[in-house]
Every structure is written in structure tokens, then in C-alpha cells.
Amino acid sequence: MITTMLAAAGTPNLWNQFLTASVAGLVTAALYAIAASGLVVTYTTSGVFNFAHGAFGMMAAFTYWQFTEGWGLPIWLSLLLVVGVVAPVFGGIVEKGLMRGLEGTSELIKLVVTVSLLLALIGLAPVIWDPTIARSVPEFFPDSDPITIAGVGISIHRIIIFVAAGLVAVFLRLFLYNTRTGIAMRAVVDDRSLAQLNGARPGLTSMASWGLGAGLAALAGVLGAPISTLEAVTLTLLVFNAYAAPVIGRLKSVPLTFLGAIILGLAQSYVSSFVKPGDTNVVERAVTSFQINTGWTLANLQSAMPAIVLFVVMLFIRPERLRSHSLSTTRDQFRVPTWRVTLIGAILFPIGTIMLTVIIPDVFQLSLASGYALALVGLSLVPLAGYSGQISLAQMSFAGIGAVVMGNLGVNNPILGVVVAVLVAATIGALVSLPALRLSGIYLALLTAAFALMLSKLVLSQQKVMPQGNLAVPPLVSSWNTATARIIVSAVAFTLVGIAVVAVRRSGFGRRLMAMKDSPDACATLGLNLTRTNVYVFALSSGIAGLAGALWASTAQAEQFTFENSLAVTMLAVVGGVGLVGGAFFGGLLLGAFQSILGPIFNSNALGYFSVFSISIAKLTSFAPGLMGISLGRNPSGAMTEVGAGFRAVGERTEALVISVLGAVGIWVLTAVGVVSGWQFTAAIVVWVFVVAPLTPLLFDGPHPSQRLPVAIGGVSATVVALLVPVASITESNGWRVIMIGAFAGAVGAVLTRVYGPLDAEAAAPQPSPDLAGVNRPFDRGELIEVDAALGLTEADLATYAVSETNGASAVPAMAGNGGDS
Structure with missing residues (x-):
């Protein structure tokens, strides 16, 4: 039967298509290998997973276009300047100016800072290079005839990508294992202090590693720009798609990373070639039948393949051995909330919200409703990230699940729709967390990122799920379908959930979460079931996010629940203070303000020295949230920690x-x-x-x-x-x-x-001079102890003196009898 089907499909055509797809996949794999190797270098030499690696490559591609097309510099000179000078210098600046200030912070803070840098660069690129102007980067040697290999024509540019990948592999092997600088890079991340004692210079070494990683990201961006689109998000995701490759190499092995890049590139190319409308092969017939029978489409399967590969790898990757560590004390610390402050906030917050809806202009009511919903999504991160230290980059995805469930089940019974939305989101969140719970935090972040990308591209983009990308989400009561009512409902929900979150923090379960955050290995050694604890907190966090989606605005849009928005929510929740209920509200409301309010208010305003440069406030809001996240190195506990300190006395x-x-x-x-x-x-x-x-x-x-x-x-x-x-x-x-x-x-x-x-x-009182001690005031106990120490008197001497004085003897003979001078 299979032979008949292949014959009907046309075996020669299928074989040629397979060869073409293989060559294209290997080209993509070579590009992924270059980008992923830079990510591995940065991680293995600094211990920080750079989520902004893709944005580095994107900015390098735009800079290369500026040098070649904008300013007319020769191609070879532009390539040398971008890859060899601009990108490494930028990477070194990032390490010295941002990452070095993160010492003593948790892995969550380090990750969020790189996420903030990613979002800032994505928002900054359209400000520098006007997106309304079409730009393209030509291939190297575009007029040369393609070279035919196995019947497939390959352009010179793609051959250069192959050669560049091979040279990068050889160079990294020799550099990291056969040079003093490379060995120092690997030593610094293992033990920075010990490496310094042995003559290494950790500061310069870390700068060099980030410069090298940025240079490789720039090379991938420049080589990938001609075969992609010169657009900020597209180019960033081109490099971001390579993140599955270093995971296959466990973020350590460059050879395994190259193997992962080959698997990823071929898988993506085969899907692109065989799962595409218009083909007449057996695979397409099966896919077409699937689409007709179920109403689901696989149109976005190619773009989702990197996320699928990453997710599958997580199912089989082996966990690392537990290592003994001392209790980790980080600079991001949060006070345990008291019931007094919690109840005061629970009373004042909904009342203040109602009062605010009375005076705020109608034009901003819908934006404010979106901000309150985002605040509830941010609140879902408090028990997960703030208490347990786990990382999730898919909270908006769980909110999307809640919105879809509510939109389908809540039409006739809104209360039932909300309950089911919370349960479904909690269940899916618990299942998603299982594969990576036995791994470190960065793997969990990558797993949730993969889930967010898969859900956005394969589920929420389906017409059956969200027709035309929209879905009506009914209110709890049909008469409450106004922006004001939704604001109040969200405020009440935020208040009730906030009380529950505080109760969790003050319970035994909350103390277990904090202990797990401080030292998961110690908790496992003492018999704490980390898997069960993680599943519970993930289910709680996902359920809260699902509730936010169920209470979303009247019309939910698929683009609201993308991976990029999940990054923004996580970032601003940490900026506000992810360990505090108020920090979650601050972050969510700030994100809603940046998206919908600040731009219209300050549309005609600009910043800058106008005779030299200026930037409109509307453009500034596109990358300002990222700049706020970058500042976490100075205050890793978030903005609300300082605000709370200022108002703590008022509440008491x-x-x-x-x-x-x-x-x-x-x-x-x-x-x-x-x-x-x-x-x-x-x-x-x-x-x-x-x-x-x-x-x-x-x-x-x-x-x-x-x-x-x-x-x-x-x-x-x-x-x-x-x-x-x-x-x-x-x-x-x-x-x-x-x-x-x-x-x-x-x-x-x-x-x-x-x-x-x-x-x-x-x-406020004038401090007395220490020189007048014993003259105009008696000695205090601390001063007497200092005088005794200066005279060399010990406790034994003082005890002997006290005994002699009690017996009526002179103090001098008593001390002389103990070896003192008379």
C-alpha cells in the first residue's frame, strides 16, 4: 500500500524535493550553529543565559545594512567592523555595565535583565531605522552562478554560511581548550575567586566572553539577513529559534550544539517542504485530509518547529546531579506581608478603584481595564517566581487558555466558565512544568518559552479557536459588559486572589517554597518532595493566570497572548517587585499604561536636545519598559519595595x-x-x-x-x-x-x-567629643572595655583585683603576684 502511495505521489519528484529540503535545512542548521555557539560561549563562561542573544544579531544586521547600503562602505569592511568591532564592544559594554552589577542576585533577576535587554533592543530598532522604509541586505556575490551539488543548486552565500559554521567550530575548540584566555573563561564561571587567585582577571575575562558571544550573534545576524526579512522581530526570532540547539548540548558542549543545530535545521526544512499547500505528495494528502476532517490547520508548523524540538528535548534530557551548596543569600529580599497591611490594602484597593473609575476619562477606561487584567496576570507570578524562585515565560499563554475556555463555555453560564477556565489552565500549567522540574531554572524558562510559542502559533492562531484572531469573552453578568464594570470586577478578583497569595506565603507551604528558593538541593536532601511542591505552585500560578484570561476585555485577540507579551509581563512584574502583591499590580498597570495610555497622552511631546537630536515620547514608550527592566541590577527587589518602605510607618x-x-x-x-x-x-x-x-x-x-x-x-x-x-x-x-x-x-x-x-x-543631638570622656561625663561600659584592652588587662586580672580588694589588700601587690610590674 505504501509503495502504491509513493508511486502515486511521484517518487523522483519526492526524492528531488527531499534533496532540496536537506540542502536548505543544512544551510539553516549552519546558521543556527553559529548563533547557538555564541550562546554557549556566553553561558559557559559567565553562567548567564543571554535571552537577548537574538536581539544582538538583529541589531548587527541593521548596523551592517547601515554601513553597506546607508553609508556605502565596502562589504568586506562593513563585515569586519560589525562582527569584529561593533558587536564585541557592545557585548563587553553589556557585561561591564549590566551583568557585572547582578552579582548576588537570583537567577530570575539575571534572566529578566537579559529579557529586558531583548525587549529594549526590539523596541529601539524601529526608532533608529524607520520600519515604513523597505530594506534588504543582498547576498554575498549575488551575481555568481549557483554551484550544483547532488542536483541541487546552492548559491555562493549559502556555501559561505557552511564554511563559516565549520570555521567557527574549529576556532571555538582551539580557543576554549588550547589558549590561556579560553581556559580562563571556563575557569571563571566555575569559581571566580579561585580563578583570580591563580592569576586570572575575571572582569576582563567575562567582558571577552560576552564580546565573543556578541560577535558570533552578529555573524549569524549578518549571514541570515539576506535569506530572511530585515525586520526587528523576524530577525530576532531567526536567532532565537536556535535556542533548542544549545539545550541539546546541555549549554556546555559545542559539538553537541552543532548536532542540535543540524537536527533543528533539517526538521524545520522538511516541514516547510512537505507540509505545504499545493504539493502532490503523500504527506500533503494526509495533512489535507487532517485539515478537512478536523478543521485544524498546520500552516504555522514550520515556524513552530524550533519550539516543538525544544519541548521534545526537554522530555528526554538527563538531569544534573545535585550539588551541595550553602544557603544562597541574594540581594532580592522581600518582607513577609502582615495581615494588618494586607487587610488595609484589601479594603482600600477596591474602594480606590471605584473612586478612580468615576473621575477617569471614558477614553482611558478600556486601557485601564486591560491594565488591571495584566496586573492579575502579574499576580500569578508572585507565588511562582517571588516565593519559589521558579521562572515562567508563558503566563500570557495560560491567560489565553482561560480566555478561550471562557469564550466558549461562559456564554450560557459565566460562573461555570470561570471555574473551568481556572481548572483547565491550572492542569495544563502543572503538566507543562513536569518535564523540566528535574532540571535547573533556566531549562524551566526555556520550556515555558517553547510552550508559549507552540500555543501561539499552533492553537491560538487556529480559526476554530479564535475566528479572525478574535474571540468574544462574556462578562460575569450580562449587564456588566462595560469597561468600568470590568475594572471593578478585576479589582475585586485581584483583591481576593491577593489575600489568598498572602495566606500562601504565611502558611507552611509558603515556607517550603521559600526554603526551596534558597537551596533546592538542601530541601531535597532533607526529604522535601520538590516535584510535588513545584507542580502545586505551577498549578496555582497557571490557575491565577487563567482567571485573568477569563476576566479579560470584551474581545480577546490572539496577538495579546503571544510569547513577546509574556516576556513583557514577567519583566515588569519583577520590576515592580515579584515577591509582593503590590509589585505585581504596579508591573501590570505599568505595562497597560505603556501600551495604551502614555502614547496618546504624550503624542506631541519629545525628549532630547532639539538642536542635536530628539525622540518622541510615543516612540520612547516602545522600548522604555525594557530600560526599566535593565535597571534591576541596582534594585533587584523591585520598585514597590522602596515604595512600601516609605509607607510602612503610615500603615503601622x-x-x-x-x-x-x-x-x-x-x-x-x-x-x-x-x-x-x-x-x-x-x-x-x-x-x-x-x-x-x-x-x-x-x-x-x-x-x-x-x-x-x-x-x-x-x-x-x-x-x-x-x-x-x-x-x-x-x-x-x-x-x-x-x-x-x-x-x-x-x-x-x-x-x-x-x-x-x-x-x-x-x-539631631550634638555628639560629645570622645576626648572628654571621664572629664565632663563618666565612662560608659564600651569605653571601659576599650581602655582595658589598650592596657592589656584580661578578665583574670580584673577578677584577681576584685578578690584582693574584697580582702582589704592592695591592688598593686595582687597584680604583681600575677606577673605584673610594680
Whole structure:
């Protein structure tokens, strides 16, 4: 039967097609091998998996186009400058300026910083190179005739890719194992301090490894640009698709990485050749029958193959042995939330949300609803990433699952739809986590990334799942199908889930998660079932994300649940403080603001020195979130950690909390009844919340009672001024309005702090001179101990002196009898 089918398909044509696909696959494999080898070099020599590796290659391709097509430089010179100078220098700068500042942070923070760099570069490229202008990079020797091998014509450019891959393999083997610099690179990642004691220079070595990795990414980007599209996301994913290859090599072995690249390239090419409409072979007939019978299509199978290969590899890769480590203390630490603060937030948050919906313009209501939904997705990362230290890059995918389930089952019974959406998302999340739970955190991140790509390309893109890429998601109640109602529902859901997340943190299960985050190997040694614990927390996290999808906006779009958006959610949740409920809200709301609010508000504003350069705020929002994530090296605990520290005293003092809340309510009332405008409300609320409210505890417990009244009068007066000054009438520029409000709030804070004086009472009092100790004041115990140590007196001497004095003897003979000088 198989022979008959092959005959019907036409065996010679099928064989020629197979040869052509094999050659094309090997070309792709060579390109993947170059890119993946650079990733392996960076990881094995620095211990950091560079998710921005693909963006390095993308930026290099655009720079190469600028040198050759834009400025007319010779091809050989442009290639030398990009691969040998620009890319290595950029890689060294990234290592010294970003990655070196991440010492002492968790693997999650290191990964998120590279993800932030990826998103920043993807957003920056269209700002530098206008995407509306068509660009292309010609192949090397485009006028040369192709060379025929086994009946298949191969262009000179593709032969160059083959040769380059072979040269890279030989060079890396010789460099890493036969040169002092290469051996030092491998030694630094194993033990940085020991390598330094043996004469290595870890700083320069790490810079060299990142420079080498960036150079290889640039080579892959330049060679791949002519056979791809010169577009930011497309070129980035071209290199990103190679990430399955180094996983086959366990992120260590360059030869196995090349083998993985060959498997990946051939698999992708065979799918492209044989699973394509219009062919008359047996494979296509089976695929066509599958599509007709089920309504599902495999049109995106080729682009999903790298993710599929990566996912399959995870099923069979062998785990590493457990190694004994001491307890890891990282700089990203989070306080255990108290029930008092939690309940205060649970009361004020939904009430504040309702008040906000009353005064916010209707044009921003839908954007705010999206921000609240994204905040709930960010909240799903708190138990997973914040408590257990696990990494997921597929949270938007689980939200997409929840939206699809709700869109199909919630039409007739919304409550049932929400419940099923949570259960389905939780179950799928638990199943997805199983293959990589026995591996390290970076493998889990790659597995979830593969799942996100597969779901986006193979499931959510199906017309049967989301017709025309859209799906109506019904509200909980048919009459609540407004943006305002969805905001309030999301706020209530966020509040309830937030309380549950805090309860988890304070429970025994939460303590197990924190212990696993600190030292998973120690937990396994003590008998803790890591697999079960990880499955539970993954199911909890995925279920929360599924709930966010079920409560999504009225129309869910497939492009909202892509892998890129999952990266952005994870990044901004960590920026806000992934170990805090407030950090998740900050990150989600910030992402919604960047996507839909800040651009329209500041559409006519720009930054820069206008006689030299300028950039519009709308363009800045395309890569500003990535820049915020890059800053995690300075504050790995996130923004809300610092904000919480400033407001902690307010929550602990009931009187201060009441005054702060009443002041904010009063400002809102004036705005709601139309006494003041939106900009005046903004100015007053900024001054009151961020300047005056943090100082209110000092009115009751501060060290300077005499200064309480001046500070109170000054704070109220500044707020009244902010309410009375018509900011909107001063300038028509929204950008200048924000600058004026920020400057005024900063000035008020500086003045009030100066008026009140030092917050530490001991620091406020003049410190006595140590030279006058024993003259105008008695010695204290610490000074006496220092004097005894300076005189060489021991505890035995002092004890002997005390006994002699009790017996009525002189102290001098007693000490002389112990060897002292008389």
C-alpha cells in the first residue's frame, strides 16, 4: 500500500524535493550553529543565559545594512567592523555595565535583565531605522552562478554560511581548550575567586566572553539577513529559534550544539517542504485530509518547529546531579506581608478603584481595564517566581487558555466558565512544568518559552479557536459588559486572589517554597518532595493566570497572548517587585499604561536636545519598559519595595493612615463634583500621597515635637496650592505639565524635610567629643572595655583585683603576684 502511495505521489519528484529540503535545512542548521555557539560561549563562561542573544544579531544586521547600503562602505569592511568591532564592544559594554552589577542576585533577576535587554533592543530598532522604509541586505556575490551539488543548486552565500559554521567550530575548540584566555573563561564561571587567585582577571575575562558571544550573534545576524526579512522581530526570532540547539548540548558542549543545530535545521526544512499547500505528495494528502476532517490547520508548523524540538528535548534530557551548596543569600529580599497591611490594602484597593473609575476619562477606561487584567496576570507570578524562585515565560499563554475556555463555555453560564477556565489552565500549567522540574531554572524558562510559542502559533492562531484572531469573552453578568464594570470586577478578583497569595506565603507551604528558593538541593536532601511542591505552585500560578484570561476585555485577540507579551509581563512584574502583591499590580498597570495610555497622552511631546537630536515620547514608550527592566541590577527587589518602605510607618500608625486616606478622599471629592480639573487632581494627589502622607507618622512619633505644626501646615498648604493652580491653562504641553508637577512635588518634599530636621533623634543631638570622656561625663561600659584592652588587662586580672580588694589588700601587690610590674 505504501509503495502504491509513493508511486502515486511521484517518487523522483519526492526524492528531488527531499534533496532540496536537506540542502536548505543544512544551510539553516549552519546558521543556527553559529548563533547557538555564541550562546554557549556566553553561558559557559559567565553562567548567564543571554535571552537577548537574538536581539544582538538583529541589531548587527541593521548596523551592517547601515554601513553597506546607508553609508556605502565596502562589504568586506562593513563585515569586519560589525562582527569584529561593533558587536564585541557592545557585548563587553553589556557585561561591564549590566551583568557585572547582578552579582548576588537570583537567577530570575539575571534572566529578566537579559529579557529586558531583548525587549529594549526590539523596541529601539524601529526608532533608529524607520520600519515604513523597505530594506534588504543582498547576498554575498549575488551575481555568481549557483554551484550544483547532488542536483541541487546552492548559491555562493549559502556555501559561505557552511564554511563559516565549520570555521567557527574549529576556532571555538582551539580557543576554549588550547589558549590561556579560553581556559580562563571556563575557569571563571566555575569559581571566580579561585580563578583570580591563580592569576586570572575575571572582569576582563567575562567582558571577552560576552564580546565573543556578541560577535558570533552578529555573524549569524549578518549571514541570515539576506535569506530572511530585515525586520526587528523576524530577525530576532531567526536567532532565537536556535535556542533548542544549545539545550541539546546541555549549554556546555559545542559539538553537541552543532548536532542540535543540524537536527533543528533539517526538521524545520522538511516541514516547510512537505507540509505545504499545493504539493502532490503523500504527506500533503494526509495533512489535507487532517485539515478537512478536523478543521485544524498546520500552516504555522514550520515556524513552530524550533519550539516543538525544544519541548521534545526537554522530555528526554538527563538531569544534573545535585550539588551541595550553602544557603544562597541574594540581594532580592522581600518582607513577609502582615495581615494588618494586607487587610488595609484589601479594603482600600477596591474602594480606590471605584473612586478612580468615576473621575477617569471614558477614553482611558478600556486601557485601564486591560491594565488591571495584566496586573492579575502579574499576580500569578508572585507565588511562582517571588516565593519559589521558579521562572515562567508563558503566563500570557495560560491567560489565553482561560480566555478561550471562557469564550466558549461562559456564554450560557459565566460562573461555570470561570471555574473551568481556572481548572483547565491550572492542569495544563502543572503538566507543562513536569518535564523540566528535574532540571535547573533556566531549562524551566526555556520550556515555558517553547510552550508559549507552540500555543501561539499552533492553537491560538487556529480559526476554530479564535475566528479572525478574535474571540468574544462574556462578562460575569450580562449587564456588566462595560469597561468600568470590568475594572471593578478585576479589582475585586485581584483583591481576593491577593489575600489568598498572602495566606500562601504565611502558611507552611509558603515556607517550603521559600526554603526551596534558597537551596533546592538542601530541601531535597532533607526529604522535601520538590516535584510535588513545584507542580502545586505551577498549578496555582497557571490557575491565577487563567482567571485573568477569563476576566479579560470584551474581545480577546490572539496577538495579546503571544510569547513577546509574556516576556513583557514577567519583566515588569519583577520590576515592580515579584515577591509582593503590590509589585505585581504596579508591573501590570505599568505595562497597560505603556501600551495604551502614555502614547496618546504624550503624542506631541519629545525628549532630547532639539538642536542635536530628539525622540518622541510615543516612540520612547516602545522600548522604555525594557530600560526599566535593565535597571534591576541596582534594585533587584523591585520598585514597590522602596515604595512600601516609605509607607510602612503610615500603615503601622492608625492616626497617620486615617489622615492620609481622608486627604486623598477630599481631593477626589473636589474632582468628582467638578471643582478642580483632572490635572489639578493629579498635581494634588501626587503631592499628598507621595510627599505629605509619608510624613504624617512624624506628627505623632517624631523626634521633634516643636516642628510638627509647621510641617502639617506646610503639607496642607502645598496640597491646596496644587489644587488651586490651573496647570492646564499654564501650558498646552502634557509633557511640561508632568515636569511642573514633578518639580513642585520634589520641592515640597525637600522643604518639608528640611523644616522638620533629621529623623534620627540621636543624629539631631550634638555628639560629645570622645576626648572628654571621664572629664565632663563618666565612662560608659564600651569605653571601659576599650581602655582595658589598650592596657592589656584580661578578665583574670580584673577578677584577681576584685578578690584582693574584697580582702582589704592592695591592688598593686595582687597584680604583681600575677606577673605584673610594680
